[in-house]
Amino acid sequence: MPLLKLENVTKRFGGLIAVNRVNLEIKAGQFIGIVGPNGSGKTTLFNIVNGVFFPEEGKVIFEDQNITILPPYKRAPLGIARTFQIPRPFCGATVRENIAVGAMFGTHGRYVNVDESLEIADNTIKRVGLRKHRDKPAGILTPVEKKLMEIARALAMKPKLLLMDEAMAGMHPNDIDRMVDFIKKIATEEKIAIVAMVEHIMRALLGMAEKIIVLHHGAKLVDAPTKEALEDPKVVEVYLGKNTKK
Amino acid sequence: MKKKLIKFYPLIPVFTVYILLFFIGKNVPGMWQLVAMLLFYCALGQAFNIFLGMTGYVDFGYVAFMGVGTYGMALAITRLASIEELGIGIIVAGFALALLMSTLLSLAVGAVALRLRGAYFAIATIGVNEGLRFLIEGARIWNGSEGLIFVSDINNILGRDTADALMTFWADVMVLVIAALAAVVTLYYMRSKIGYALTALREDEDAAKVMGINVTKYKIIAFITSSCFAGLIGAASWALKTPYVFPPEVFEIQYTIEAIIIVLLGGAGTLLGPVAGGLIYGISKYYLAVYVPGFQLLIFAPIIIVIITLFPEGILGMLKNRFQNTGLAHFII
Incomplete structure (x- = not known):
């Protein structure tokens, strides 16, 4: 299949x-x-x-x-994630919050609460090497860091x-x-x-x-x-x- | 355990302000009027912030929900006045009706207007309060432009002394309770998935959708919550303080504008912001009217422009940046 x-x-x-x-x-x-x-x-x-x-x-x-014809917000929980050509971080939110959003509404979204999502975010941040930017607003990252953050955000969704x-x-x-x-x-x-x-x-x-x-x-x-x-x-x-x- | 408690720290400054206001008003002679006004503006800001601050959508028809809430209380009192054994229960019924009416209106408006974005949403909502006002006047609903007057009804049911205390004191205390409730709900939203979803959609609605967020659902949640609080504020501050309703007064767009200013002045999307905004706005408005009557807007406008220019993220945005990484950061959000 x-x-x-x-x-x-x-x-x-x-x-x-x-x-x-x-x-x-x-x-x-x-x-x-x-x-x-x-x-x-x-x-x-x-x-x-x-x-x-x-x-x-x-x-x-x-x-x-x-x-x-399924709306996008119903596809993400099925396991479809994406990154954008020009990164689209949630600029006002911190890197950690951005990535936690991924965990919260991705494939495991139903089973994780806010604290667990933040934990997942912390782990993912370590993996992409953005630890020192964790609590900074995503808007101030460099373009490369934004791309990394987007990938981290997508990974936190645990996509297929x-x-x-x-x-x-x-x-x-x-x-x-x-x-x-x-x-x-x-x-x-x-x-x-x-x-x-x-x-x-x-x-x-x-x-x-x-x-x-x-x-x-x-x-x-x-x-x-x-x-x-x-x-x-x-x-x-x-x-x-x-x-x-x- | 401590981590759990830290989550509630931001409520401390908010409640401190409200408690201080209450004691100043109660104990300093002649201050209650100002305090009542400040409480009203804080409550208004706090309620409006749940929608404007958290979603970034500007609702220019916000006052309509206050107006409908006022009518809810007025209708409950005028229609149920004959049932004397209801006593103070009539106020409860009034709040329930205010809540119901503002919920229904926000569902109707939200279902249609929240499909629009940005400026289009703002334009669509301008029509709501004007439309509603002319509908009530033109179709002679709820007594049309003659309004509802229910001073005698309140006096009959509650007795003259209780009714007086209600109008001059307890109505304002109710506004205080509503403001505090709005603060609790705001913090709850901020700390839950709802808050994260709203932040995401405020920053980038399309990206939020792709990430699995049902943006319409969360926008409607914020819209209804915010509108319900508006209805309660209308019922307490307008219907109970001044026991009459006239359409032009309760659908006055000025209050929407004031709500927007308070939220932006204090810091949109923050918990403390609307309180700071409400205090600054209320105090300047009151004292400018006392000391430079007739010129207050001339002086007031530049003050607002200066504050907004100096602190584009509002007073709280500035404070948050300043106290980042200090112990105070837990209190200021």
Whole structure:
């Protein structure tokens, strides 16, 4: 049984087809990279999976449950978490409170009270290395720290599927290495299925991915194991243009 | 055990202020009028803060809930006046009706308006109190624009002495109790999942949704709670202190504006803020009217602008930052 299954999902904005008949399967614990240039429909696809948008056509199935038109707040308790391209911390709240919110309303939300959630937050903070910022308002963190905090907040939700929207965009190479190590660690330790979305093909991230899905103009161009996907002439064409020399 | 108690520390300064106010009013001759006014503003701020402060939504129709609460008390007294054995129970019935009416109104308004965000919500709610006022006047509901006058009813039921004591003293004590209750509820919300959900949705509603928070539910909880307290304040401070209701007086938008100023002045979303805001607002308003009658708004407006500019997060926001990491931090939230 796949963890997440998209069947022929289509989303239009007026005349623009943002996501065009996409089929997709993700197994539990799998690490998948979604690659595609700007405007290829990656973020829209994420928004369909976590319920910000409902697709016009097709089905979204999570653990055999049809969640196509389930509101986002009901999907998080099922185990779907995400981070945003531009981090969206609850700026006025402290780092600890931000992460505790994740624990409170995630998959274990019903079973933990406020104190237990704060405890979970403390543990998660240690793991991402934000201990010295614990009681600071999240708004004053640096962009990298905000990204880490968002991941921590998502982890505190104890998700089964984590959608990471451009987790490394705009980061310094040193920070990217740190982030990659961290993501690798959580992927193996927590057995969370991770779907990481990146605009450009990044060796570092792709080294971890079992499978790469390349989106182009809203449609799935390639869906193959990482190595094959990277060598696919269609992918090269999307990024570099057609090879006219024959 | 100590950890459990620390959670209640923030109530200490709030209750200290209320107790001090009570004793000053009771023992210093001529002070009760000012104290009553301060209690009213503190209660108003404390009640409004549960919605404005915790959700970040501005409700411009807030006074409508006070108005409806006033009508609740007035209706209970005028309709039940013939049952003499009710005695003081009529006041209880009045509060119950005030509570019921403000709950129903907040459910109706909340279900529709809380689907809107930010400025759109604010605009939608402006219509509520004006609409309600014209509905009552135009459709001649509850005696229309002639209002309800029930001085004689109160005197008949409670006897003249009790009725006098009620109007001049006990009504204000009830406001004090309501303010204290609002403080307890605020702290309870802050320390529970409700408070965390409200903070999340105040800071970023879409992110909150994605994190599993049913934002509409929590907004409605805050809205109804806040509106119920408004209804109780109306019933105690308006209906019992001055036993008559006229639509233009109880649906006066000025009180909504005052509530907003008090909350922002003191610090939105804090527990002590509305108390600080209520005191500053009430004291300046009272003494400016005494010493510079006619010019009070001219002086008052710049004072508010200066405070808001100096402390954009309100007085409490400033105090919280200053006493961070000190022992006082447990008391100031």
